[in-house]
Amino acid sequence: MYTAKGRLDLDSMLRQYSPLVRRLAHQMIAKLPANVEIDDLIQVGMIGLTDALNRFDAGQGVQFETFATQRIRGAMLDELRGADWLSRGTRKQQRDIESAVHRLEQRLGRAPQESEIAKEMGMDLGDYQEMLGKVRGTQLIYLEDMSGEDGDNDYLDRHVADEGNDPLSLLQDHRMRHALVEAIKLLPEREQYVMSMYYEQDMNLKEIAAVLGVTESRVCQLHSQSIARLRVKLREW
Structure with a gap:
């Protein structure tokens, strides 16, 4: 698209390729913690799209969409790195919760209540709920689960940027999807x-809080706890 003076019409190109930014953002956010906002990824992705429009050279023999996709993903990944989106401390807290849930499920034969999980962890209920708010429902499958105990500085590049080599591709497997559906059915009703x-209705935390008649922070706690329960069940799978 060009203007009357033969120049690339950036506004028209931005409008044409903005759906690409949204699609890439939704693909990426499915692999990230609940505290990463889709609007933030889209905003950063639009910056990447603008950069792609300014740098694209048709003479290099590459299609614009291919070139733009790389720039948009790169901008999103840079933003995630800069935000330190999932620290080691957060991952440890999440795993501590999962371990407590697992032990209680083995002993009780049912989904443990919040107060029981808190007691198992040697915490009072308020401190436990505060921890749930801090971990903010980290993702269902950790990217570093695929990289060993020592971590991997490049896992964002290798697993989030590359759709063909990411742990969320496991969810495309029929048995894995079935296990996930069955695990969700075992959640307490409110967490379901x-x-x-x-995830199904694409509502944000504020909207869910309004429906349930609770605070947004309480929804965040329930989401975090649900993720911990599901990860325990999926490990059994």
Whole structure:
């Protein structure tokens, strides 16, 4: 698209390729913690798209969409790195919760209540709920689970940027999807509602809080706890 003076019409190009930015953002956010906002990724992706429009050279023999996709993903990954989106401390707290849930499920033969999980961890209920708010529902499958105990500085590049080599591709497997559906059915009723509204109806935390009649921070706690329960069940799978 060009202007009357033969120059690339940036506004028209931005409008034409903005759906590409949204699609890439939704693909990426499915692999990230709940505290990463889709609007933030889209905003950063639009910056990447603008950069691609300014740098694109048709003479290099590369299609614009291919070139733009690389620039958009690169901008999103840079933003995630800069935000330190999932620290080692956060991952440890999440795993501590999962371990407590697993031990209680083995002993009780049912999904443990919040107060029981807190007691198992040697915490009072308020401190436990505060921890849930801090971990903010980290993702269902950790990217570093695929890279060993020592971590991997390049896992964002290798697993989030590369759709063909990411752990979320496991969810495309029929048995894995079936296990996930069955695990969600075993969640306490309110947590089932949260997961349904967040992932199936694409509602944000504020909207879910309004439906349930609780605070947004409480929804965040319920989401974090749901993720911990699901990860325990999926490990058994």
